[in-house]
Amino acid sequence: MRIVxxxxxxxxxxxADCEQAINTIAALSRQGADITLLLPRPVRSVAPTAEQLKxxxxxxxxFTVHGVPCHGLGWLVTRKILAAQAMAKALQHSxxxxxxxxxxxxxxxxxxxxxxxxxxxxxxxPTHVPAMRPLLRWAMQHPCFIGGLFHSDYARQxxxxxxxxxxxxxxxxxxxEPARLDPRLSKIEARRALGLPDEQPIVTxxxxxxxxxxxxxxLEMARRCPDxxxxxxxxxSEGSIERRARSIHNVKIVPWQRFDNTVKYLYAADILxxxxxxxxxxxxxxxxxxxxxxxxxxxxxxxxxxxxxxLLELLRHNETAILTIPDxxxxxxxxxxxxxxxxxxxxxxxxxxxxxxxxxxxxxxAVHILEFLxxxxxxxxx
Numbered sequence: 546m547r548i549v550x551x552x553x554x555x556x557x558x559x560x561a562d563c564e565q566a567i568n569t570i571a572a573l574s575r576q577g578a579d580i581t582l583l584l585p586r587p588v589r590s591v592a593p594t595a596e597q598l599k600x601x602x603x604x605x606x607x608f609t610v611h612g613v614p615c616h617g618l619g620w621l622v623t624r625k626i627l628a629a630q631a632m633a634k635a636l637q638h639s640x641x642x643x644x645x646x647x648x649x650x651x652x653x654x655x656x657x658x659x660x661x662x663x664x665x666x667x668x669x670x671p672t673h674v675p676a677m678r679p680l681l682r683w684a685m686q687h688p689c690f691i692g693g694l695f696h697s698d699y700a701r702q703x704x705x706x707x708x709x710x711x712x713x714x715x716x717x718x719x720x721x722e723p724a725r726l727d728p729r730l731s732k733i734e735a736r737r738a739l740g741l742p743d744e745q746p747i748v749t750x751x752x753x754x755x756x757x758x759x760x761x762x763x764l765e766m767a768r769r770c771p772d773x774x775x776x777x778x779x780x781x782s783e784g785s786i787e788r789r790a791r792s793i794h795n796v797k798i799v800p801w802q803r804f805d806n807t808v809k810y811l812y813a814a815d816i817l818x819x820x821x822x823x824x825x826x827x828x829x830x831x832x833x834x835x836x837x838x839x840x841x842x843x844x845x846x847x848x849x850x851x852x853x854x855x856l857l858e859l860l861r862h863n864e865t866a867i868l869t870i871p872d873x874x875x876x877x878x879x880x881x882x883x884x885x886x887x888x889x890x891x892x893x894x895x896x897x898x899x900x901x902x903x904x905x906x907x908x909x910x911a912v913h914i915l916e917f918l919x920x921x922x923x924x925x926x927x
Contacts, residue, residue, distance in 0.1 A: 571606030585628035586612035629654035670927035671859035735812035749814035759822025811844035
């Protein structure tokens with residue numbers, strides 16, 4: 546299958562959506578797809594090569610990169626609109642089976658020019674931004690729309706409720722790359738490699754360090770659990786969380802790390818935490834089954850997370866994680882302290898999480914995607 550993956554970002558960049566896109570592209574290529582990454586580029590620069598991107602994101606695969614020259618890439622909204630238009634125009638006389646994108650504006654631009662296009666998204670747009678429903682309905686009922694691949698059933702349901710045909714929409718969970726977990730380290734080995742204390746209980750968070758991720762709750766948890774060391778990995782600036790954390794002696798802020806080094810922090814932890822807050826899902830809407838959950842599972846460490854509708858698709862309370870009612874700080878702290886004190890429970894959760902992760906790799910996602918696309922393409926042929 547010949548796939549053009551149209552992506553409106555300037556690469557490389559550290560955002561989770563960039564990591565998700567490149568891992569998807571690499572995995573599709575490993576499963577036999579002939580895939581080209583289509584990117585906008587400033588007119589006086591060159592696009593990164595596939596080798597550069599593979600080295601930066603630490604992935605393996607065989608794909609090509611084509612940069613489309615484009616003006617006006619400095620401002621986010623301008624970039625998205627102009628990049629979408631330029632990429633759609635550039636494909637006008639190209640040979641391919643399908644265009645694949647995770648950018649809504651790019652989806653609209655491709656459909657408008659008659660390109661058969663699939664949409665990959667974690668966003669429950671109809672729920673979080675109801676004003677977008679007419680545009681989404683137009684796109685997903687367009688004759689050139691191949692289908693939507695969603696990172697959670699939580700997201701997929703929002704489009705079904707809008708009246709989109711069920712056979713056009715599928716859940717395609719994200720994944721992890723097993724090679725990134727090697728070499729597997731014991732807790733002590735990882736702590737000594739990172740200069741962390743051997744014996745102090747450690748709770749770790751990895752990902753973007755900002756208030757939209759619910760980290761305000763973690764800072765309050767840290768104040769109430771002064772004997773635990775709280776390691777927050779992924780800071781890229783001096784934001785509100787970093788400033789607040791300076792006054793909390795048991796919080797360690799770690800700058801953004803390359804993927805191979807991030808794994809060491811997972812191995813060093815007693816507990817891996819997803820902030821038990823409603824804010825990321827309810828108010829911001831862009832943290833739905835976050836990518837970190839797949840690495841957390843594969844790291845084989847106990848997971849502490851909110852009891853939210855998206856996480857409940859993968860995690861089971863007291864089986865693969867401890868799930869707590871979000872925002873209820875007293876209950877959260879009591880539950881966390883109980884987990885930290887129960888070594889047998891930690892071992893059971895770790896083993897079950899590791900077993901669950903076996904079916905959640907990027908390669909298995911790619912197989913699922915290609916099966917869906919093949920089926921949908923067949924339905925479009927006369």
